[in-house]
Amino acid sequence: MDNNRYFSLNKFFKPQKTRPLLHVNPTDNALRVDAEKSVITVFQYDENSVEEFKLDNIGECVKYKTTDKNIWINVEGLKRADVKAICRDFDIHLLIEEDILSVGQRPKTDLFEDFVFCLLYMLSYGQDNVLLNKEQISLILGKNFVLTFQEEPNRDAFDKVRLRLKNLHNKQLQQYGCDFLYYALIDAIVDDYFIAMDIFGEKIEEAEEHIVKAHSKISMSYILFLRKELLLLRRSIYPARDAISSINKNENELFSSKTLRYLKDIYDHILQATEMVENYREGMANLQDLHLNQANLKMNESMKIMAIVTCLLAPAAVIGGIFGMNFSQIPFLHDHYGFYFSVAVMLLIPLWMIYVFKKRGWF
Structure with missing residues (x-):
């Protein structure tokens, strides 16, 4: 085929309503x-x-x-x-x-x-x-x-x-x-x-x-x-x-x-x-x-990808949350390169995590 x-x-062959397998009375020849x-x-x-x-x-x-x-x-x-x-x-x-x-x-x-x-x-x-x-x-x-x-x-x-x-x-x-x-x-x-x-x-x-x-x-x-x-x-x-x-x-x-x-x-x-x-x-x-x-294997693969993406985004969320706090004294708050430094850290940490996951055979 x-x-x-x-x-x-x-x-x-889509799911549809069908007659039951035993739908006739064999003694009724009418x-x-x-x-x-x-x-x-x-x-x-x-x-x-x-x-x-x-x-x-x-x-x-x-x-x-x-x-x-x-x-x-x-x-x-x-x-x-x-x-x-x-x-x-x-x-x-x-x-x-x-x-x-x-x-x-x-x-x-x-x-x-x-x-x-x-x-x-x-x-x-x-x-x-x-x-x-x-x-x-x-x-x-x-x-x-x-x-x-x-x-x-x-x-x-x-x-x-x-x-x-x-x-x-x-x-x-x-x-x-x-x-x-x-x-x-x-x-x-x-x-x-x-x-x-x-x-x-x-x-x-x-x-x-x-x-x-x-x-x-x-x-x-x-x-x-x-x-x-x-x-x-x-x-x-x-x-x-x-x-x-x-x-x-x-x-x-x-x-x-x-x-x-x-x-x-x-x-x-x-x-x-x-x-x-x-x-x-x-x-x-x-x-x-x-x-x-x-089907379970495919679902597990999907869950694994979602978990990896979540882990990779976690450092950025943490860093963004820290620098977004309303304190007057925050490192690099008034620094000219503070923004670029935080973004670089957000990218480097996920890259390092991908290296570790790959080395351990998680994906």
């Missing part, structure tokens, strides 16, 4: 605002072929329910009526429908006999890596289908999965079925955690470098902004660890033994991510301490 951009960011548009994509595939369809109407999804091939339906941009319709068509439990439409829901996993539901957050940085964004992702695994729901069509963590699915030279996704596709989608979300944390780590390092510089003007509001980003990382990644652990411990027949081995690998990654969050937490504490220490 170059200096100009950094200081523009520092100027941008807070969900329908998206302006929904993008519905369907992948129909088997070991030998992959077909992709763009649908205009959510009602067209039901015809893929009875196919013999594997189905992945991805909905980008949530509308209440569309979610209700597709959940009804695929016999998804009402509680899962409420979780999909919830706002600020905690990452979780629900295991049913006929399907598995997992809710996670996708983390990504916006333009110029300034603001950390999160998006709620809901994933449902059925016997021969996967349903995914994304809040916004602008950000997508699944592009790599789509490319792998379309690549007929590497048929791993096609051969292992929907459970392996489910693993690949979760793995793509977890991989983005590391990208976001790497960017956040760079921001902490850059902030430390600017703090230790002599003329740094980093504000405490920017450090508090980084703390909020860290809290967002922590609240997204820590519950995700529990959600993925629940999938690993399940005995649902929807997952093959091969896929379960891959899911354990995701769990190892999420554990590593939680350790990185703890490291960044310590780094933020050190950053705050460093900022306070630098």
Whole structure:
């Protein structure tokens, strides 16, 4: 991050009133605002072929329910009526429908006999890596289908999965079925955690470098902004660890033994991510301490300069006070060179004091 951009960011993050971090009730899905548009994509595939369809109407999804091939339906941009319709068509439990439409829901996993539901957050940085964004992702695994729901069509963590699915030279996704596709989608979300944390780590390092510089003007509001980003990382990644652990411990027949081995690998990654969050937490504490220490050091430097100036002016004040007394008999009172002599003494004594201070290393 170059200096100009950094200081523009520092100027941008001025102290201001913000909403509390917990400002929504996740059980109240009435807070969900329908998206302006929904993008519905369907992948129909088997070991030998992959077909992709763009649908205009959510009602067209039901015809893929009875196919013999594997189905992945991805909905980008949530509308209440569309979610209700597709959940009804695929016999998804009402509680899962409420979780999909919830706002600020905690990452979780629900295991049913006929399907598995997992809710996670996708983390990504916006333009110029300034603001950390999160998006709620809901994933449902059925016997021969996967349903995914994304809040916004602008950000997508699944592009790599789509490319792998379309690549007929590497048929791993096609051969292992929907459970392996489910693993690949979760793995793509977890991989983005590391990208976001790497960017956040760079921001902490850059902030430390600017703090230790002599003329740094980093504000405490920017450090508090980084703390909020860290809290967002922590609240997204820590519950995700529990959600993925629940999938690993399940005995649902929807997952093959091969896929379960891959899911354990995701769990190892999420554990590593939680350790990185703890490291960044310590780094933020050190950053705050460093900022306070630098502020105290600057204040001490200012106080030292003020004390030196006061000491240097003290002799002049004393001499001026003595010769300003209203006594009739004062040395050099009527002397022609008395004034020049007193001024010379006022200058020589501070110069001698500067020499003594310098020799003793006081400044």
